Amino acid sequence: MTEVTSVTTSVRPPRVGLYPYYVLVLLMLVTMINFIDRQLIAILSPSIQADLGLTDWQMGAVKGIFFALLYAFLGIPIARLADRTNRTAIVASAIAGWSVFTMLCGATQNFMQLAMARVGVSIGEAGGTAPAHSILSDYFPKEQRGFALSVVNIGVPLGIGFSFLGGGWLVTTFDWRTTCVIMGIPGLLVALLVAITVREPERGRLDLEPPTGRSPRKPSSDLSEILKTARHMLAIPTFRAFAIAGAIAAMASYAKSTWIVDFFTRAHADVPPMYVFTALGLTQAVANTAGIFLSGYLVDRLSKRTRAVYAWVPAICLGILFPLWGLCLWVDSFWVAIALQVPICFFGSTFLGPSFALAQTLSPVAVRSVTAALFLLIINLVGMGLGPTFVGFLSSGLMAQFGPDYSLRIALSALLAGYLVASVIYMRASEGIDADWARATGHQHNKADHQ
Template sequence: MTAEKNAPTAPAPEQSASRYSYFVLGLLTLVYTFNFIDRQIIAILSPAIKEDLGLSDSVLGLLKGLAFAVLYTTLGIPIAWAADRWNRVNIVAVSLGLWSAFTALSGLAMNATQLMLARLGVGIGEAGGSPPAHSLISDYFPKEKRASALAIYSLGIPFGQMFAFLAGGWVLSQYGWRGTFFIVGVPGVLLAILLKLAVKEPIRGVHDGAAAAVKVGFKQGLAHLLSIPTYWGVTIAVTFASFTGYGTAMWIVDFYRRTYELGYLEITVPLGILNGVVYGIGTWAGGWLTDRFGKNDKGAYAWLPGLGMLLTIPVGWATIWAPAPFWAFFWSAPFLIGLGFYLGPSFSLVQTLAPVRFRAVATAFFFFILNLIALGFGPLWVGALSDIFAASYGDVTGLRLALTTLGGSSLLAAIAFFWTARKLPADWAKATGESVS
């Protein structure tokens, strides 16, 4: 017997954008915030860990990226398969408790191997976070509002980074990197209990009419997804965009520390404000503008993110090669706005193109590709190139040159988004049954 038969139901379709829907969205956004706090915190602690454990940039890049991503990506698909059949709220709550506990346990690591094992545990927990959450949100909001709703959910990324920078920098200065892992991890366990008690499992496909009744097998659903050109297009585009994002985010504290020799709070406070405010504005604006322009032009779900990624190239280089920290922080603002544009539209697009009863797996497969490549190898790419360039140019210029190469992944992301925009109206019409011009 599936849990759906026993689960509480969501309000009827006409009531589904009620206060409770937004309450659920807010709570899931808070969960996603903890997701990124626990994912990002190692980047803030990176210089202290490097100094204490004597690690190279390549090993740090492995710990920040691939050690986390390998199980995060591979387990995401079977967990999502379960989420398309069973109670999604339970899956998210258990996952949150698990990754929070392993974040706390990271503070016990005495060497790189032990820290890698803890990061693997964080990855196992976070594998059950976003795919079921995306599916839940899609059943609380109709497709015309999903870009905005998923953009709000995506605010967990900038908010998580903001709190990681602000709280992480202060806690690090007071309790060291080990104590920071403990303090950051424990609250997530309490939030998992609140989520379980407060959120109802909604009716699956409540906004999708007859399509909601169609049951899809794993092989059938995956074959269907892979036959949609724009599903591939948005997946490739977001992979390259995330490669830029993770490659930058996981090394930005090291960059300011080495290049300008700033103290931790001099780095984390402005970065926290920039991520929470500016990156948040870019993330929200991407969803809002897409819902507005997307009413008449479905290609907006891709060309707007493409414009955002083009913006990141010149302002990203201006940040990396800024002569003073003020200008580096200054140019970070438009970089973060452009980087935030793709989140809501891309996540919404995946949910709309996928069969109703295959949405969690569609998101998990999407995350499998982008996180294995972007999160797994983005930080490692920067770290390895930094070691290579440092042999000839020194540690400061070596890291700058490594970060500069991320302009290439931004360009590839923009190209993939613009290609997707051209193909999207036809695929949207097939997925929704709408007549799209």
Template structure:
């Protein structure tokens, strides 16, 4: 018999304090998951620094490279997201993570073995499949390690992996490119002469296998607040969503548009500086990487602190108020980037955008957790990453490329493409968040 989803929502309460692990060990688990997350984003976004050499060797367009950055990864990330979310709700999350880490690391290495566009496409799809398990498992674990009043800071700390990973993909990629030099090929042990961009994938992908072993130090924590049904069904999950469809629609829509804006810059930020200011890929990586990492981390930390304060104060809307701060920041940062007179000003604009993106994106998982029963959290989190993946990774990079290739018809007009695509998205995100405040509050405190 299916439980009443409204009664389930009312049960989303903190477990007694003694049921949670010691804070020191709980934060150790967050640190391990943070390292794993950084590696996943590093492998995911490394390609953004290698756009120009890949285009040259494979003779492909901006639109085709955008499909490698977004669609190849996102389609399979999305397709496997909800099934993995269901597995996370039922099975050992530590084991799921270990297998996923091993898979995406091997497939990142395989990107370097590709000799054609479609081989690289398949390898990118494999990275997406492996990474599809990460977010549902990680956020589900963290929710069982921390009580609600401290959950926002823990999840925001883990969410820093996004920005540290993007920054690392640029910084470490730039360091590797500088180490390898400007030669189009380098000699790799056992592989012979290899294109420099392929060597970067080899050097970044293989060490990730060691992290699969690190998961052995993480304990599979008991699930807090579960209602005694060992195997929740998709029917129960979708019944719960329908009961609070207004709240979930608002949260998923706003978070997907936030990802759209943030991931657009992750995909095209390096190319913007290369094309607009004539910088070399290694120089861009060494410059843009630290900016992304520091600004994003500060945004995540601010988000965690602010969201926990909003929940503790009992402010209506709770954590879902934070996007109302993020969207004005996005608009100001985008306009500042478009009119920046030089690369220094452009870097400051990117820092503002990245800080705001961290503020908005880090608030999403705890916002979802606050209205979702424990045994449905894996699927609820997976659904967020499905929508965000479709828009942020699947649509955003390609839409920018299509405007650049077919509307502006100038590869150096990326700032124009960003304005045309992102301004309507920012306005829509702000309106949707404002309109969704009441329905979200009703889901937080159902009658």
């Protein structure tokens, strides 16, 4: 008994003070700015289409594949750089970069110029998420990472909500070009705040993991290290299943978030645009925030009994989304459709927090940024790249036969089955979480782990 007490005391992580919570809130603000600028294209989509004369497939490509391609692939080399250098500087530079390109979107005159400006936004945003997750993993022990990463992800609905409210007001008051310029300014201020006030934490200081004999700075090529990390993580069944399920769910989620304004302005054309922006902004901000926070809280609390909860929460919530979204897309009443957005946003926000938290725990300390970027690569390339693009191309193909309203409804409906598929994959993945967790953390799994 004495020996166990001694070992437990020697590996007890430092107490989390107030400063890590300041960093947590600031990085949540970074995520918020990220999604303000990312979501802006969806709010401005009808105005941009009317001004530049773009088709649905062109807007789908701008919202999807043009943004996702470099965003997904550059995330890994940037994350590899973050695993060896100052992560705070990378995050600050990334914020400044995507903010500048958001402002430049307002100067574009045609499809290709807009597409290239969005590529610029994606390059900047590629450097924001993975290094931020890695920073937080060195400020919070693994028992609190579900909470910490869920708090950071609260910036997603807050950013989307503010983008609807602020961007919607600006575009109805001024125009879409002025809106781009104004919405890019806050990011420059936040970049300065991150650079000045966030200290780079010591890597792995809150983790006990078996010696690997490897140093993150050893003289081997970045590509070989990236591939080695990818092989290691993809060999873990739970990580692989979570990445596939998250990517499938993200296809429907990203398609919904990028086409939601177009859907409501076409299906409910008699409703003033500012009503649409306000209703969507409030439901996104409130319901998504509640879903992200509650999912993180539940996972951290219930994982003390069973770590399968990391999969159960996303599985159950995504299964509920299927009928809710189907009803929302085809109901005639605007207010009923908006009311349905509340549970849709709540349940649709529950899968990313637990997934990111589990991925960070399964990852070796030295490559956490690369692990986060690898997870994002899979989710974003499939979800962000294919989801909005598929909807745009299908809607354009159906336009002549069904018109702009029903062509978009059919295209969005075609992706709903992805929620059910993802739910099944998450549920099946729950069976192997304990074993993969034990191997990753170097602890033998037993009942005492959950007491």
